[in-house]
Amino acid sequence: MRAVLSFAFQVLSTIIIFLASTGTCVQIAVSLTYTEYVGTALGNGVSQWLGLRYAAPPVGALRFAPPQDPPVYSEPQPAINHGNWCVRRPGKGLTSEDCLFLDVYAPTNATTDSKLPVFVFIQGGGFNDNANPNLNGTGLIKASSNSIVVVTLNYRVGPYGFLANRKQAVANNGLRDQRKALEWVQKYISRFGGNPDHVVLGGASAGAASVAYHMMADKDGKRKLFHAAAAESVSFGTVLTVDQAQYQYDNLVNRLGCASSDSAASLACLRSKSQKEIADKDSDIPYPGSSTAPIYMWSPVIDGDFVTDYPYSAFKTGKFTRNIPVIFGDDTNGGAGFAPSRISSLKDSNQFIKDNFPAITAGQLDTLNKLYPNPQASSCPSMGCWRGQAGSVYGEMRYMCPGLYLNDAFDHYNDRYQKGTSSWAYRWNVEDKDQIAAGLGVPHIVELNAIFGPSNIYYGGQVPKSYRPGGTNAAAVQVIQGYWVSFIKTFDPNTLRWAGSAEWKAWKSGDTAASARHQRLLFGTGGKTAMEEISRDSGLGVRCEFLQSIGISLWQ
Template identity: 30%
Template sequence: MHVPTLLALSAGSAVLASASPAPRGLPSVTLDQGTFTGAPAGLANKFLGIPFAQPPTGNLRFNLPVPNAPYTGAHDAGSFGPACPQQAAQLPVPPGIVSNVTQFIVETVTAVVTPFSEDCLTVNVWTPADVPAGAKLPVVVWIFGGGFEFGGTSMYDGGVIVSRSVEMGTPVVYVSMNYRLSAFGFLAGQEVKDAGVGNLGLQDQRQALRWVQQYIPAFGGDPTKVTIWGESAGAISVALQLLAHNGAAEGLFRGAFMQSGSPTPVGDVARGQADYDALVARTGCAPARDTLQCLRGVPFAALLAAVDASPSITSRQSLALAWMPRADGVFLADDPQVLVQQGRVADVPFVTGDCDDEGTIFALSNLNITTDTQLRAYLAEFFLPHASAAQLDTLLALYPADPAQGAPFGTGALDALSPQYKRLAALLGDLVFQAPRRFFAGERAGAQRVFAFLNKRLKATPGVGSAHGTDLLNVYGGGDMADYLIHFVVALDPNGPGLLSWPAYSAARPQLLTFLDGPVPLALSEDTFRAEGMSFVTELSLADPL
């Protein structure tokens, strides 16, 4: 079976190098006193691997990003720069599933990108090929996902979005950025909090957005018309950019589009102390008076090996990540869901949505959980360590062992890869994705314009259904979600000619634009499924954030 490719890994591996003046016919752009030569890409031109910050190496490792120096000289911008350091990941498809589609979905969600390097903070820009001088086009800024542990910009072809926007007669400029991942970008612990260097990956994203404000006019973009867009960890990042500095957008964006990611229930950065201490021990920094400074001097290969030895999203603890955004008192003042409750959210229109079976892929690493007792112990260990016995009883009653009520949803007794698989998949999907999305949309719908969606396509994918990440095929594969996205970037409203009308979300009528398989590809549905379960999950999460 042919699957539309999502990956567009570049053969180029070098970050910008000095080059002679642009050959005739190649696109070029002047930034400060530097000239950058890109490459044509159909209806678009692309400029790749442009540094937006100083290399985060040496004393800049585990430190806030420092803006790039003014550009000078001539540079080849025809190839992607390296990805940021990746944490090792492997989540094999169970041998009982024989499906190229399932394999493709799992490998895409857990894709480790090479080459990678600590010197990785670069942006990429795609523009319409015939963009006139002085044009002020809307801009969409993409933040990739990968569990905050892996992924990179070279996986995604921004030319698909720009070309489609040109075909629609509403051209846009596309930007993507790398940001530090895993412990390199999300180190946690009291030492990190005291030094004010939490959430460095989010800080990198913020610096890239500042770069857009300064330089996007040279590419024909309008810095006052920026929409931030992401999927998975990228969508969570977008949500957290809305909450940064107590909701101060700082003129960096005017809209947000989130696929499978909302403000997640996370606690203080000091809660990551155990993983920090383990990393310090593995690198030999434990005896040091200043362990954070010691980590800055550890050889890269040794530090990467120590990071790889820490739990990942494909480990047993799954979505209870070792390295993830947390409340640090600087970038994020509090638990993101508390910030939402308090209204400390950037006042911009946003789109938020999920896939129907978000938790399936993340339950694959726990097929050895086969009894109620084992599931209960697992949830208590990793996700709800302070929940009472009565609360766990209630949760398990709301998410019963009946396969017909588990994920993939609506598949009856099918896809029960182990006795507790579908139940755990339902719980993980609602804990981390569906319940936070409903909470976010419901809390904000009365205060700002909100649109919400549910992706139920590829439901027949063996074992995983409409899994996390499957909706990416509907944007980078040139589907109808790409059209909704482009309309939103242009007008802050996803509606446009030829598309099913998508109503704004409201507490009185919480409607979801629903993407379906079959002859009727789009419909409206009510965001009321698993109401009691998700309400209880949100209650538990607010009381006991990760």
């Protein structure tokens, strides 16, 4: 049987290789040092290799352990189906603990000498889920006229990726998975036509936060796993130390009957449990001193190794990868979908913020209440009448203001005289009538549908109808893809931007240093674009200045 399969793969490879151009073409069968993967030529100028192992299955003794090298297979492996994706709890879609897979999309006519720019995208999910698995890179490649390579990946989440223990369990394995994938790209992407010396790292939400963590981890710039970054809705959530996070570990082992004074024994007991047993007992619990569990409990922690500081502190002091071009941005109503409908009073709103940022003080909450008056107060008391206010605070505290802070940090620390080190900012304000009707406004990372293209989103929510071909916002898809492809290929979003779209000026730009202004690109409904200024004394400027000033004290 094995001989028959091997012969079948050889025949398939021969057929597709024949269809590809000759010479040193990236063939549908690609040999890596540990196996050969057989992908698919789609017939549209793009080939794909799905479900490539970049690390060993993190099961058994490797559960809660750093990622290890992938296993060696002597027979060719089919790369025609997406790999399992990582979730905290099984039961939806193709999920498993054995989930460390990535997908590669490349032009079919690329050669091993093509040295095409590479875009590596890290999905979000609050570090508790893989929220955007199986994103299809075909749309971006077609938008680039078949001149880039796209890589997407899965990584461990929940306790599997972010369990922390003082003595035994290595922390932040989800981030270590991502690094393992980036190292895989450095080692193998040339075999698919990509250039390991031209890698743009992308991500959304927790994936964008991951981009920031990789910048922090490579503060001396020696790893060089990426050379530019474009991140949507960078998330600065609460960051605990390993000691502070011990209560999460203790709670889990207690619920599973694994409690022991010997931490090695308790960890071994956790490894002996099935994924279902863990899922049945792994419920969110409040931070110590809070009343309700946070939206996302399992998260990166300060471990003194991969994560050595709070993000706000690291970027304030220049301890991050410098002198690379970056894009950071957010959506107008990024917090709208997170605040629960039960928030019906100022007290409820304050408690919601404290449940997610437990270090916040009463005085800081008082200031926030003044900075964020409730426009719906006249409708109170009624169910949810403070939900909008709470969502506004949460959205700017966790997403918008951290992103602008990163723009500031890169502007401050980058070598202004070194070409290709600019920092760009944006706001996605493309309105979809269904989302507006649902009270979401322009919600969290909705632009991901446009960046990859509305037909290339496999999972992770409903694609706005207006983004589809013929829709009122179809032009917005072309516009943002133009900027992104330009940035991926040239490290500048303007070089190849869509005809008629605005020149995207750097975050701090002007004719002279004295006249320099903070500006970001505004993506509008129907594909409209324009620059907007953010002054320090504007409403957003004042709010962000306060939130950024207390970020370290909030453990962000």
